[in-house]
Amino acid sequence: MKQARMDPRTKRRLSAARRVRDLLRAAIVHEELPAGALPGEAELMLSFSASRQVIRDALALLREEGLVKRVQGTGTFSVASKVCHAFSHLHGPEPALERVSHRILAISQEVAAPRVADRLDLPMGAECGVIEYLAVLGTEPYYACTAYVPIPLLGVVRHGRTVTEWYSVYEAAGFELGVTDQAVEAIVADDEAAAVLDVPAGAPLMLFERLVRDRRGRPLEYAFARVRGDRIALLAQLPRNRRQRRLPPVAQEA
The missing domain is CATH 3.40.1410.10 (Chorismate lyase-like)
Structure with missing residues (x-):
């Protein structure tokens, strides 16, 4: 059975999110970002020239890896430095x-x-x-x-x-x-x-x-x-x- 083709815009968004994920992970691992709360979505959007959805997708990927966690009403925190x-x-x-x-x-x-x-x-x-x-x-x-x-x-x-x-x-x-x-x-x-x-x-x-x-x-x-x-x-x-x-x-x- 053939797999459903992904919408090109979705594919580009997820590809961008993976690149942002890799760069954020490297910044956390090498302690270029201070331990604790990560910059807010607006600041990350500006830093990576990315849309809000791309930033949210990247953070979701990092949460799946166990590297960050989301605290409702507070922000996103790094939780497991390598x-x-x-x-x-x-x-x-x-x-x-x-x-x-x-x-x-x-x-x-x-x-x-x-x-x-x-x-x-x-x-x-x-x-x-x-x-x-x-x-x-x-x-x-x-x-x-x-x-x-x-x-x-x-x-x-x-x-x-x-x-x-x-x-x-x-x-x-x-x-x-x-x-x-x-x-x-x-x-x-x-x-x-x-x-x-x-x-x-x-x-x-x-x-x-x-x-x-x-x-x-x-x-x-x-x-x-x-x-x-x-x-x-x-x-x-x-x-x-x-x-x-x-x-x-x-x-x-x-």
Whole structure:
């Protein structure tokens, strides 16, 4: 069955609303707009040279993302600023951003799966520690993590329940962290992750797979962190350092 064709004027309006939505989201994420109440519709119309309906459509899209909320008779407020995670060094959420806490959900020992044994440089059949924990920003869940560690690190983690930055658990125990391999991909929340992170099943998440090593290159942790997609923005600076191709000589006119 063919889909009904959208009126061209409606299509142009919704396209404009999506562009305004993207620009407003960026301004909120990068804190170019003060936290709290957003500018009124008239001011936004002037800023974006857009109609009132386009502005209302853009704000509705942001409400669907959970980034703003409408308070009747008061205005529209930003309610969930994203964590700007810069890929410049190994770090967790900055404690200065909001009150950060980590809740240990479970600690256990099990025979390391082949991939875990390979990443942690353990002999096949050896046991490893498994830590399930939740990172919370303010009162909202930020990410849920499953971390595999060598058995000696379990005692270190058990004493790290009150830290505000996860990697400081290892540093406080005398480990100097070195290079970390990290891969990031987009996924959706399964039922268990949804329950822990307080999001609907199928909500967008970012999956961080990481291998943390100490200064000598010895593996300390192999982990999978599921981060709420509505709470994070990934930032990176990407220089273009490729070799320049040699261009053919320009023909000279006689």
